[in-house]
Amino acid sequence: MAAFRQLSRTLLSPASLGLRTFASTASSLGKPKILKTDINLKLPITTERLKNVVQFVDTPEDSEATLIKSVADADIILTCYARVTPKVIDAAKNLKAIIKYGVGIDAIDVQYARKKNIPVVNVPLYAENTVAEGAFYLMMRVLKRGSFIESDLLKHKWLEPEEKYLNYDLAGKTIGIIGLGRIGTSTARMATAFQMNVIAYDPYVSAATMSSKGAKKVDKLEDLMSTADIVTLHATLTHENSHMVNQAMLDKMKSTAYLINSARGELVDEKALVKHVLANKIAGVGIDVYAVEPIDQTLYGPLYGRHNAILWPHLTFFTLEAMERLEIDTIERIEEIISKQPITIKSRNPLLLGQKGTKEVIVP
Helix, strand or coil: CHHHHHHHHHCCCCHHHCCHHHHHHHHHHCCCEEEECCCCCCCHHHHHHHCCCCEEEECCCCCHHHHHHHCCCCCEEEECCCCECHHHHHHCCCCCEEEECCCCCCCECHHHHHHCCCCEEECCCCCHHHHHHHHHHHHHHHHCCHHHHHHHHHHHCCCCCCHHHCCCCCCCCEEEEECCCHHHHHHHHHHHHCCCEEEEECCCCCHHHHHHCCCEECCCHHHHHHHCCEEEECCCCCCCCCCCECHHHHHHCCCCCEEEECCCHHHECHHHHHHHHHCCCCCEEEECCCCCCCCCHHHHHHHCCCCCEEECCCCCCCCHHHHHHHHHHHHHHHHHHHCCCCEEECCCCHHHCCCCCEEECCCC
């Protein structure tokens, strides 16, 4: 974190972000209030650069009742994981916009916000390579038996190449990508570099587009699940695809196959997944996201200590470089909102397109 704080002091000057002129005019108008949720997720660059322009207020916790109590005079809700419900939106009498500092907008009732003419904007471009790299970290760690080998090395000080330490190549394996958006596309590109066979399931992407991204389209999810040596999830969570990887889909997987999830926990029937791992019906898992966070200890506790289960605390997005990109975009959106400029939408998510008071920027 020291290096991250140094970024806020040295890499991003107000001039570099176009804030110098804006700050001098905004101060005379009074400071707009930004209600920031998720108190443990810090935005040091944003708060430092805008401290003389806006008033930041952190919520002590993110229950609906607390948000309703805190949001009454807020101009902007700046949120990551907190649920922004219709009741929260109704309680915000001065609300100009909701900013999700991140990609997924499943915790925000976007349709209700649109009815109230409250724009919702996310930051979709900061981590497509970062999260793809994180998925490969989980993949490599579980296939290379990293946890087991490192544990034994610490215990015995040196290891000989015994059969129990045999691990697996990525080259030649078939990787099945669920969701070929930006992160899924980055994953496909990296998989190609590893000389993997890439197949993908995404009903919204054509076979021709998939081919241009290095993937072969699979029309049915069950066919991907039964074919892939590694299944990796990169789909956006919607009401329609919750538990898309359910008991029946897990039953399709080969006993030698692995499942990686760095997208959303709700995409998977977690109880069924844990049972499959414990029963050795699949070879292993690498998980970074959970339906309930912090992690449900009762559900996932049986996987602790198992070398074929790599559990991470939703941190594949959290790199120095990605957080810098996230904060730059967040600051730009705040500036647009409080200077009454059209709010830039960089997302291709249909829920965010065509909102009043926004402008859409097409990013390849």
